[in-house]
Amino acid sequence: MxxxxxxxxxxxxxxxxxxxxxxxxxxxxxxxxxxxxxxxxxxxxxxxxxxxxxxxxxxxxxxxxxxxxxxxxxxxxxxxxxxxxxxxxxxxxxxxxxxxxxxxxxxxxxxxxxxxxxxxxxxxxxxxxxxxxxxxxxxxxxxxxxxxxxxxxxxxPDQQQVAVSGIQTLENFSQKEEETQFNKHGYELVPKVTNFYPKGSDKLRFYAEIYNTDEKLGDEQFLTTYYIKNYQSGKVLDEYGGFQKMEAGDRKVLLKSISIEDLETGNYNLVIEVVDQNKTLLAKQSFFFQRSNPAQTSDYSTKMAGQDIENSFVKNFGKEEVAYQLESMAPIANARKTRQIYQLLRNDADKETMQRFMLRFWQNRDPADPYGAWYQYSKKVEEVNKHFETPQRHGFETERGRVYLQYGAPNEIISSPREPGGDPYEIWHYDQLENQGTAKFVFHDEDLVTNNYKLIHSTANGEIKNENWKSKIYNTFPGDDSDMKQGKSGGQDHFGRSADEYFDE
CATH class of the missing domain: 2.60.40.150 (C2 domain)
Structure with missing residues (x-):
């Protein structure tokens, strides 16, 4: 084409x-x-x-x-x-x-x-x-x-390096399988030709592609963040942006929309960054645009600067400790707050800025007792670190730790450390998740050494879904596990394989 x-x-x-x-x-x-x-x-x-x-x-x-x-x-x-x-x-x-x-x-x-x-x-x-x-x-x-x-x-792009395409801004987009000149990867993308957003044009929609993450990262997941920053000052606007966790591949698609209804008049850059699990920056792309919104002003910086930390529980945290606290909060933060946390850590923000962010975070979660909310959560973090820590990561940085902190303790954990022809795995069952009912999470330990189980499938909204998850556990090709319930695949005896049974419990 x-x-x-x-x-x-x-x-x-x-x-x-x-x-x-x-x-x-x-x-x-x-x-x-x-x-x-x-x-x-x-x-x-x-x-x-x-x-x-x-x-x-x-x-x-x-x-x-x-x-x-x-x-x-x-x-x-x-x-x-x-x-x-x-x-x-x-x-x-x-x-x-x-x-x-x-x-x-x-x-x-x-x-x-x-x-x-x-x-x-x-x-x-x-x-x-x-x-x-x-x-x-x-x-x-x-x-x-x-x-x-x-x-x-x-x-x-260098085939050995991660790269980001140009950023295509859009008037709108919609799912459409029919091939047209506006169609990419099952979506019709109507281009926005100008870079000017007047009042009333309140959505910044964009499309970009990310290349070669499979060559650079293998099977590892990676994180793509996107945000708006002021063109003149370089200040990142914490309210605007988000992130998406992705599986590695030769070409991955980022299709997003940011509300800019409250973005004040000025010159800005839309920035896309790709980082690995160690938060190392792999690739970056930006797009310049102008916004006209005369009646709107931003008070976020004023609120942050005016945050009183002198008589608060965050005052006694040193810079390294408050940075650790921010990182441990990411599993329960929403997309915008998570991106803000990573931005503060990557930019080596000063201690007071991180303290103010931490205090405001817990005040928003429990205005009456922010210290109590933080203390209860810190105990959960200690528990997660105890059970899920690896030689390279804190427990809260692992997939199991993140799920535990985000959704709470599962009602049942089925652990299978060894099955015929299979890697260790765990299946977590939740009887009730907020606004979605029951949910299941499947974790897989592929290296057998580090205790770093990775999430390979879940029925929860917004989590990774892979209908061929059993092929990862039993090292088969996708589709080869269709008759595992009968105990055979490809003519081989699969007696003792219990993933289906454990998942359906």
Whole structure:
């Protein structure tokens, strides 16, 4: 699919006499335009990598529809069209070219015009530096034109290193299996061509791909965090962002939406970071955008700075101890707070900032007795460390420790240290989890040495699910465990294997 390019328009109708431009050209023209241009055009580019194929450049185009002519077509309806030519040239040779007419929808009434003609194209290109040129001309008024030129450097990720693609911002996205030029991995992604978010545009939606985590990490899981930071000051805005734990693979997808309803006017970067289980930064990508929200102000920094720690229980914690406390709180923190904790630790925040964060965290959980809430939790952390600690990790850093702290003690733990042809595993049963009823967790010890059991399957909402989890325990290929309940797979005797029985109890 990457050897071709595609076109589609997004249909948005408004009354012609009420049309006005929401965006100023200098805010979002990603490429250079000619001084002779008299057509308004907005264009962005983003690079992705397709394993076994190579790097492809996606172009996202939006042409406001109110400037076009809409004569009648052969069916008697009103329709505008723009002649578009794009090409990538290298050493005097054209390496990729597209020339086509981008048409509006056919309209019944000329009082209505199409708000924006939106188009997306894909160009498969070898690594190198290219001269890019795009020209645009209204088919029905040839004097209305626009030319864009740019130098584009195409690169391919090092196969031995983790990398993040460009960040594609979106107007919206939805699940859709049908193949279109806007479709990726089962989702239709309608591009947002501008980087300007006015008041009322309150969602920052984006798509990115993460490459080569399997080559770098093997079977280890990794963490992808995303957040917004102020462009001028570099300050990370703790309220905006989140994280997602992922299984390693050659290409992993990050598709997210951040509410920016309360984000004040300013210049910002959206940042994506990939870290391993030791919190080592593996890859990073960013996208610059502008926000206009005049009535909104942020008071988060003021609240944090004004937090009184002098007469609180956190005052006596030294820097190393308070850092340990923050890390141990991550299993019960929500996505935003967890990301804030990791940000404080990675940035080596000062002791007072971490103390204020810790105090505020426990005040939010129990305003009447924050110390009591922390003390009870600290006892659970001690218990988790005692039972689940490994040579490399505290107990609360392990999968079993995290589940225990997040959901509480299970009603039943079935431990199987040795079965014929299988690795050690545990199955935890919960009779009742909040808002979801019963739940089961399956943990697997694949190295047989460190006591670091990994979660490989769960029925709980938001946890990892793998219907072929038994193949990990019994070292079979996915699908080979279909008749384990009958005691055989591939003609071999599997007497003594009890995972199904333990799971179904």
């Amino acid at each position: 990457f050897g071709r390019s595609f076109g589609l328009w997004k249909i948005l109708l408004i009354m012609k006499k009420h049309f006005f431009a929401l965006f100023l050209p200098f805010l979002f023209l990603a490429l250079a335009g000619s001084s002779q241009d008299n057509m308004e055009v907005h264009l962005r580019q983003c690079q992705f990598f397709a394993p076994q194929k190579g790097t492809y450049v996606e172009t996202y185009l939006m042409i406001p529809g109110n400037q076009l002519q809409y004569p009648r077509n052969q069916e008697g309806k009103f329709q505008g069209a723009v002649e578009v030519t794009m090409y990538f040239e290298q050493d005097g040779q054209v390496q990729a070219v597209e020339k086509y007419n981008l048409k509006s929808m056919a309209l019944e009434d000329s009082v209505f015009v199409q708000d924006g003609l939106v188009d997306q194209r894909r160009f498969l290109l070898d690594p190198g530096t290219y001269h890019f040129k795009a020209t645009f001309k209204d088919v029905h008024q040839p004097e209305l034109t626009h030319t864009i030129t740019d130098t584009v450097k195409v690169s391919a």
